[in-house]
Amino acid sequence: MDAEGIAVVTGAGRGIGRGVALELARRGFETVATMRDPDAGAALVNEAAPLPGSLRVQRLDVTDPSTVDLPPGLRVLVNNAGVEAEHPAFEDTPLAVWRRMYETNVFGVIEVTRRAIPLLRASGGGVLCNVTSSSILAPVPFYGPYRSSKAAVSAIGESLRAELGPFGIRVLEIMPGPIATDMFENSGRPPEAIQHPDYRPMAERYHAGRQGIEAMITSVEDASRAIVDAILDDDAPLRVGCDPLAVGLLDAWRGQPDEAFLQSMLPAWSDGS
Ligand SMILES: NC(=O)c1ccc[n+]([C@@H]2O[C@H](COP(=O)([O-])OP(=O)(O)OC[C@H]3O[C@@H](n4cnc5c(N)ncnc54)[C@H](OP(=O)(O)O)[C@@H]3O)[C@@H](O)[C@H]2O)c1
Structure with missing residues (x-):
């Protein structure tokens, strides 16, 4: 697609969302950087001022449908807003943790997407970009709530790929690996x-294995460039990594039968007994 028209990003006050909003404006989009607290976007507006496109800030809390107000002329939606939570053993994880996670990571994405589809159709097509996680490819212990929330969005994206294809709406799933944001730091x-x-x-x-990943962190800027490259690439596959670790994991996942891939991962966490 050409870099023109309106692009909306959720959770653009910091982290990957902020980087993607800036990159979209850099490529020429009229970018709407949405966030829970618009005050967090003041510096972002200044940073985007010299860029070829434009950027404005708008309040949007994905868990509050009354704040979801998407503009006509929408061509790109980036469902980026997400939360991570504590990681107790499954048997110690109260339903409230699952509900909190799903409220943002699943129901938030559903509501914003539901509102966006008629606008994307009216624009003659565009790109629906969901940010999930490369962690859904690996059987990571204690990550059931987070990984399953992202896997739900992954499955929704597959259905929408079929459902929206005839309208020229391309569904793209970005599966980040470790990107240098607050979320990654907190997960340490x-x-x-x-x-x-x-x-x-x-x-x-x-936890010991997680320390090894520290050497493989990708900057928000590099990840954002890869994400916007994929948004603009009409030949991009449904699932795309935005950093070397995720690209390698996706390649390994694509290259092996499901069970063989799972078996190759499990020893990292089991004691071999
Ligand atoms: N960083 C990684 O290594 C990594 C890896 C895999 C996947 N991801 C995914 O990438 C996306 C961005 O993550 P990040 O690393 O940039 O995380 P982050 O630094 O923690 O930023 C999360 C963003 O989501 C926003 N958000 C949370 N709840 C929201 C809500 N109800 N409505 C609107 N915005 C909300 C936050 O806004 P506030 O500032 O208001 O809290 C913040 O802007 C997430 O979906 C995450 O799951 C990240």
Whole structure:
């Protein structure tokens, strides 16, 4: 697609969303950077001022439908807003944690997307870009709520790819690996499962492995360039990584039968018994 028309990004106050909003304006889009607290966008507006496109800030909380007000002329929606939470063992994870996660990561995406589709159709097509996570490819222990919320969006995207294709709306799923944001930094703590004696050894192994990923972090700027490249590329596949770790994981996942891929991952967390 050409870099013209209106692009909306959710969760653009910081992190990947902020980077993608700036990159969209850099390529020429009329960008609407939406966020819960518009005050967080003041510096963003200044940063975008010299860019070829434009950028304005608008309040949007994906969990509050009354704040979802998308503009006519919409050509690109980036469903980026997301949350991560604590990681106890599954048996210690209260329903409230799942509900909180799904409220933003699943129902928030559903509501914004539902509102966007008629506008994208009226524009003659465009791109619906969902930011999920490369973690859904790996059987990461203690990440059930987060990974399943992202996997739900992944499945929704597959259905929409079929449903919206005839209208010229291309669905794109970005599956980030480790990107240098607050979310990634916060996920560096030991998982709460470490407090349960029966899960402690696995939680410790998970945490030790997580330290190894520190060397593979990608900057928000590099990830954002890769994301907007994929938005503009009409031949991009449905699932795209925006950093070397995610690209490698996707390649490995595509190259092996499902069970063989899972078996290749599990030893990282089990004690081999
Ligand atoms: N960073 C990574 O390594 C990584 C890896 C895989 C996937 N991802 C995914 O990438 C996306 C962006 O993550 P990030 O790393 O940039 O995270 P981040 O730095 O924690 O930023 C999250 C963004 O989402 C916004 N948000 C949260 N709840 C919201 C709501 N109800 N309505 C609107 N905005 C909301 C936050 O706004 P506030 O400032 O108001 O809190 C913030 O702008 C997420 O979907 C995440 O799951 C990230």
